[in-house]
Amino acid sequence: MVLMMGTERKRKLSLFDDSAAATAKMVKTNGNNLINHWNGKPYSARYYDIFDKRKTLPVWQQKDDFLQVFKDNQTLILVGETGSGKTTQIPQFVLEAVDLETPDKRGKKMMIACTQPRRMAAMSVSRRVAEEMDVTIGEQVGYSVRFEDCSSARTVLKYLTDGMLLREAMTDPLLERYKEVLKKRPDLKLVVMSATIDAEKFQGYFVGAPLMKVPGRLHPVEIFYTEEPERDYFEAAVRTVVQIHMCEPAGDILVFLTGEEEIEDACCKISKEVANLGDQVGPVKVVPLYSTLPPAMQQRIFEPAPPPVKDGGPTGRKIVVSTNIAETSLTIDGIVYVIDPGFAKQKVYNPRVCGESLLVSPISKASAHQRSGRAGRTQPGKCFRLYTERSFNNDLKPQTDPEILRTNLANIVLTLKKLGIDDIVHFDFMDPPAVETLSRALELLNYLGALDDECNLTKLGEIMSEFPLDPQMSKMLVVSPEFNCSNEILSISAMLSVPNCFIRPRQALKAADEAKARFGHIDGDHLTLLNVYHAYKQNNEDASWCYNNFINNRALKLADNVRQQLVRIMARFNLKLCSTDFNSRDYYINIRKSMLAGYFMQVAHLERTGHYLTVKDNQVWLKLGPIKVVPRMHNGA
Numbered sequence: 001m002v003l004m005m006g007t008e009r010k011r012k013l014s015l016f017d018d019s020a021a022a023t024a025k026m027v028k029t030n031g032n033n034l035i036n037h038w039n040g041k042p043y044s045a046r047y048y049d050i051f052d053k054r055k056t057l058p059v060w061q062q063k064d065d066f067l068q069v070f071k072d073n074q075t076l077i078l079v080g081e082t083g084s085g086k087t088t089q090i091p092q093f094v095l096e097a098v099d100l101e102t103p104d105k106r107g108k109k110m111m112i113a114c115t116q117p118r119r120m121a122a123m124s125v126s127r128r129v130a131e132e133m134d135v136t137i138g139e140q141v142g143y144s145v146r147f148e149d150c151s152s153a154r155t156v157l158k159y160l161t162d163g164m165l166l167r168e169a170m171t172d173p174l175l176e177r178y179k180e181v182l183k184k185r186p187d188l189k190l191v192v193m194s195a196t197i198d199a200e201k202f203q204g205y206f207v208g209a210p211l212m213k214v215p216g217r218l219h220p221v222e223i224f225y226t227e228e229p230e231r232d233y234f235e236a237a238v239r240t241v242v243q244i245h246m247c248e249p250a251g252d253i254l255v256f257l258t259g260e261e262e263i264e265d266a267c268c269k270i271s272k273e274v275a276n277l278g279d280q281v282g283p284v285k286v287v288p289l290y291s292t293l294p295p296a297m298q299q300r301i302f303e304p305a306p307p308p309v310k311d312g313g314p315t316g317r318k319i320v321v322s323t324n325i326a327e328t329s330l331t332i333d334g335i336v337y338v339i340d341p342g343f344a345k346q347k348v349y350n351p352r353v354c355g356e357s358l359l360v361s362p363i364s365k366a367s368a369h370q371r372s373g374r375a376g377r378t379q380p381g382k383c384f385r386l387y388t389e390r391s392f393n394n395d396l397k398p399q400t401d402p403e404i405l406r407t408n409l410a411n412i413v414l415t416l417k418k419l420g421i422d423d424i425v426h427f428d429f430m431d432p433p434a435v436e437t438l439s440r441a442l443e444l445l446n447y448l449g450a451l452d453d454e455c456n457l458t459k460l461g462e463i464m465s466e467f468p469l470d471p472q473m474s475k476m477l478v479v480s481p482e483f484n485c486s487n488e489i490l491s492i493s494a495m496l497s498v499p500n501c502f503i504r505p506r507q508a509l510k511a512a513d514e515a516k517a518r519f520g521h522i523d524g525d526h527l528t529l530l531n532v533y534h535a536y537k538q539n540n541e542d543a544s545w546c547y548n549n550f551i552n553n554r555a556l557k558l559a560d561n562v563r564q565q566l567v568r569i570m571a572r573f574n575l576k577l578c579s580t581d582f583n584s585r586d587y588y589i590n591i592r593k594s595m596l597a598g599y600f601m602q603v604a605h606l607e608r609t610g611h612y613l614t615v616k617d618n619q620v621w622l623k624l625g626p627i628k629v630v631p632r633m634h635n636g637a
Helices: 020-025 045-054 058-072 086-097 119-133 162-171 178-184 199-205 233-247 260-276 295-302 365-376 389-394 410-418 435-448 459-465 471-483 486-496 506-519 525-538 543-548 553-572 586-602
Strands: 002-005 033-036 075-080 112-116 141-145 148-150 157-161 188-194 211-214 221-225 252-256 284-289 317-322 335-340 343-350 355-362 381-385 604-606 612-614
Touching: 045 119, 058 075, 058 086, 058 211, 075 086, 075 199, 086 112, 086 119, 086 157, 086 188, 112 119, 112 162, 119 141, 119 148, 119 157, 119 295, 141 162, 157 162, 221 365, 233 252, 233 260, 233 317, 233 335, 252 365, 260 284, 260 317, 260 506, 284 295, 335 365, 365 381, 410 435, 410 459, 410 471, 435 459, 435 471, 435 586, 459 471, 471 486, 471 586, 486 525, 486 553, 486 586, 506 525, 525 543, 525 553, 525 586, 543 553
Parallel strands: 075 188, 075 211, 112 157, 141 157, 221 381, 252 317, 252 335, 284 317, 335 381
Antiparallel strands: 002 112, 002 188, 141 148, 343 355, 604 612
């Protein structure tokens, strides 16, 4: 989605103008180099190489049509096939067509915001667009994701996650509801873009919005199904990779799996099985891709396949093993073969126990179409679906359920309240959530003290809404000074907000488990994480210490950064930083009291059956959380 705040401008001449007359008017320097008006420097040689490739994207063929529709309408819906260039090019078209230099009627600088569903996509796409515009990332082009902002006062185009756009809206209430605010802000324009959305549904929501369709440049993709259902999609996926490498012509392979551990296991197994084949096959470069992978490792997906081991030998192949993040936004050239097991992890919320889980679930037909489309970017391709055609036709939903229907609404409700939207029950959601889920969210916020009995936002709720955390964690943090443990709760909150800090390599499972046990605390996971953070700081944030203790150094660095941001928010509200004396018997008691202030709804007691029942309404918790440092039991609780 693209949001633009600005007015129509007198366009600066640029390479977007194809006419020779326009080009002749452009300022030149150093011979044939044109001046980049964004930074006043000559365009680099790489800029021209990229520019020639950009002009081959399908969206460029409809640039003039798009700009005309954009000029004539406040809202438009654009559906573009995978690889059409909509994510990178449309914001740049808008950038050339509007005046961002003249302040709006409120005297504020204007900007183009392009939302992305994932932080990795926002970061990757922004870097690509900065490269296309020949500017430094963080200057004219930037990104904003949770706990990380790479932008400046000069930024005119920002890629950001949906949640970060809502956070910006909280500081600028005139963005409160896109559908309603468009009536009050004629200078605000909205472009809704996707490869898979139900366009008619969006047109029904934004009444009168025109629909544009941009064809992709997909080559034919041959689809293969299994004759019988696969018992083990993981083994089937690895087996299919090896068969393709042995039998199919040159071309890279993209494999979809469900999570980090599964992907790392697959990478190891594929590498081992290909190595066992010896010289009869070419070399492979097996590359994992998932959201918690460090950015430098993520960039490996764009590296070329390895060359033959010797002249005239079998060609090499790149094999990318990815979560569903490779379905959208990230385009990997060279992929000819796609292996689709038909599963992905989805966030599912159970309002009865106030808990979210990541469950492996069947994908939708729309996702399957997206996956197969990755095989036809540069040449005809093949997609191997590890399920039957009957299952595709009868078992898969047409579209993936919107996340709002399967997530905790407490944070959304708190945000809407902060934006001044009072009647949540009758709010014009495009996909209205279940009444029970909405009621549970309001109930939770009332119990936390964020809403009063009339569902109005309280002073406590206003403070909680400023923290980029779930409401329960925000409450735990806001009240922590009362229990003289805000320093410790800050550290725990930061550690809970980053990827898992424990590394467990396959080749050293026992050593990793022993290292983890050394940090374990008898009172459970939260205090175990606190031990890790304290040890990290006591060892001067040493990367070698992290390596020796099987700790993810990047996760700890990020936690430290998150903690600093949370400290700044605490300071804004004069919430003091304090700690109980470590040698006091109340040290851990106070920390647990503060945690309980936020998470009392999830207090459970252990039954003789081995199940945990929540104290509030006897709902069953079937298992503990992912870190699994089991706390001691106090009188069966």
